[in-house]
Amino acid sequence: MTFADFNLDEQLMEGLEAMNFNTPTPIQQQAIPIILQDKDLVACAQTGTGKTAAYLLPVIHKLMQKEDRKLNTLILAPTRELAQQIDQQVEGIGYFTGVSSMAIYGGGDGALWTQQKKAILEGADIIIATPGRLIGHLASGAINFHHLEHLILDEADRMLDMGFYDDIVRIIQFLPQKRQTLLFSATMPPKIRTLANKILHEPEQINISVSKPAEGILQQAYMVFDEQKTPLISSLLKDTPHQSIIIFASTKETVKKLHTTLKRKGFGIEAFHSDLEQAEREAILQQFKSRRLPILIGTDVLSRGIDVEGIGLVVNYDVPPDPEDYIHRIGRTARAATTGTAITFITPRDQRRFHQVEQLMEREVSKLPVPEELGPVPEYNPGAGRGSGGGRNFGGNRKGGGNNFNRRQPPRHQHNKEQHKGQRSGGGQRGGGNASPKQGE
Numbered sequence: 001m002t003f004a005d006f007n008l009d010e011q012l013m014e015g016l017e018a019m020n021f022n023t024p025t026p027i028q029q030q031a032i033p034i035i036l037q038d039k040d041l042v043a044c045a046q047t048g049t050g051k052t053a054a055y056l057l058p059v060i061h062k063l064m065q066k067e068d069r070k071l072n073t074l075i076l077a078p079t080r081e082l083a084q085q086i087d088q089q090v091e092g093i094g095y096f097t098g099v100s101s102m103a104i105y106g107g108g109d110g111a112l113w114t115q116q117k118k119a120i121l122e123g124a125d126i127i128i129a130t131p132g133r134l135i136g137h138l139a140s141g142a143i144n145f146h147h148l149e150h151l152i153l154d155e156a157d158r159m160l161d162m163g164f165y166d167d168i169v170r171i172i173q174f175l176p177q178k179r180q181t182l183l184f185s186a187t188m189p190p191k192i193r194t195l196a197n198k199i200l201h202e203p204e205q206i207n208i209s210v211s212k213p214a215e216g217i218l219q220q221a222y223m224v225f226d227e228q229k230t231p232l233i234s235s236l237l238k239d240t241p242h243q244s245i246i247i248f249a250s251t252k253e254t255v256k257k258l259h260t261t262l263k264r265k266g267f268g269i270e271a272f273h274s275d276l277e278q279a280e281r282e283a284i285l286q287q288f289k290s291r292r293l294p295i296l297i298g299t300d301v302l303s304r305g306i307d308v309e310g311i312g313l314v315v316n317y318d319v320p321p322d323p324e325d326y327i328h329r330i331g332r333t334a335r336a337a338t339t340g341t342a343i344t345f346i347t348p349r350d351q352r353r354f355h356q357v358e359q360l361m362e363r364e365v366s367k368l369p370v371p372e373e374l375g376p377v378p379e380y381n382p383g384a385g386r387g388s389g390g391g392r393n394f395g396g397n398r399k400g401g402g403n404n405f406n407r408r409q410p411p412r413h414q415h416n417k418e419q420h421k422g423q424r425s426g427g428g429q430r431g432g433g434n435a436s437p438k439q440g441e
Contacts (some may be wrong), residue, residue, distance in 0.1 A: 002083035009064040011096040025050035040203035070147040075128040076157040080105035104129035107278035156185040216339040242312030247297040248320040272298035319350035323360040355382035
């Protein structure tokens with residue numbers, strides 16, 4: 001199947017050819033005909049499956065058939081980064097069509113608010129907005145949605161996780177009841193089903209998400225105690241051959257602390273978090289995309305808010321709280337049929353969570369030996385002490401509640417001894433063979 005089979009507008013096809021879009025992905029093959037038929041749609045599809053083009057192509061095609069164009073489409077997205085990314089896709093796909101779009105998000109100064117309001121008043125064809133900032137514009141009375149024909153919710157599960165349910169319901173009160181509504185979500189928990197039943201009319205359903213990472217990702221893990229994580233990541237970064245790296249941590253405080261530590265060690269790294277001004281965030285992302293910045297560290301906002309090809313290594317400094325978030329995090333690598341490596345640090349309290357990840361993927365991730373100089377490490381035993389409240393008792397000889405995690409020495413094979421012997425006498429080189437295995441080893 002090719003894009004020509006959809007009979008899309010010629011100018012739209014020119015944009016696809018310029019972007020080297022040839023063969024539609026599975027989500028595009030299934031969603032585009034449904035959207036062209038003006039049916040509502042609930043689609044379960046992960047980031048990286050081509051879902052953005054799956055809804056933009058038919059919507060822009062329908063826009064091209066109109067002589068008198070007004071504000072036609074509203075796309076809601078959870079983060080400013082995703083809103084900007086969708087806006088860039090509209091610009092690329094619709095380059096020859098004359099279709100206009102505007103990304104509306106918070107975090108900027110008064111000039112940005114004025115620019116967004118002007119675009120709304122002058123009638124951009126497509127508005128891509130984060131719910132919070134759009135509520136602000138609605139309160140000012142600047143937006144007229146009377147002619148709206150399409151409402152698209154992208155990454156709906158993430159929006160609900162971020163507490164936007166009430167904002168979404170409030171926004172919908174400003175929209176025409178007669179419209180086409182498209183809901184895209186990586187997962188389909190009950191709250192998404194409830195939202196879909198509330199705002200969609202007899203929707204078609206597509207399920208592309210299989211909660212499995214790309215085959216091209218080499219997944220590895222290290223069992224460590226908390227105090228070993230920073231020395232281990234320093235060792236990995238010193239020896240890695242990868243030129244583009246993302247590190248995920250679970251809290252903003254951890255991101256800031258680790259960024260400071262690694263920066264002092266001389267690594268080319270920047271932190272990405274909500275305390276930065278919008279201009280700073282955009283500058284950091286641009287440096288990373290252009291390969292001028294080799295390492296980016298952030299929270300899960302990066303796992304869905306950034307679309308960069310060629311990321312060679314993803315490091316989970318913390319195991320994510322939700323197994324689905326693990327899939328999204330490591331999905332930043334091995335995109336567009338490339339290969340990549342994903343490494344996760346597992347502490348004793350994280351074992352059960354990581355075991356849930358393995359159960360979701362229906363596979364076990366290899367646990368690698370840490371460099372000997374880091375000392376004893378915990379055993380991987382996620383089934384120990386079930387019901388004990390998180391396994392915070394690490395001591396091997398303690399009695400009573402808590403998990404019983406035994407410290408163990410890393411394997412001491414002969415080749416490991418020789419490597420570490422050479423490292424100790426070789427001017428400070430660390431952990432080459434075991435600390436950062438290359439793909440295929």
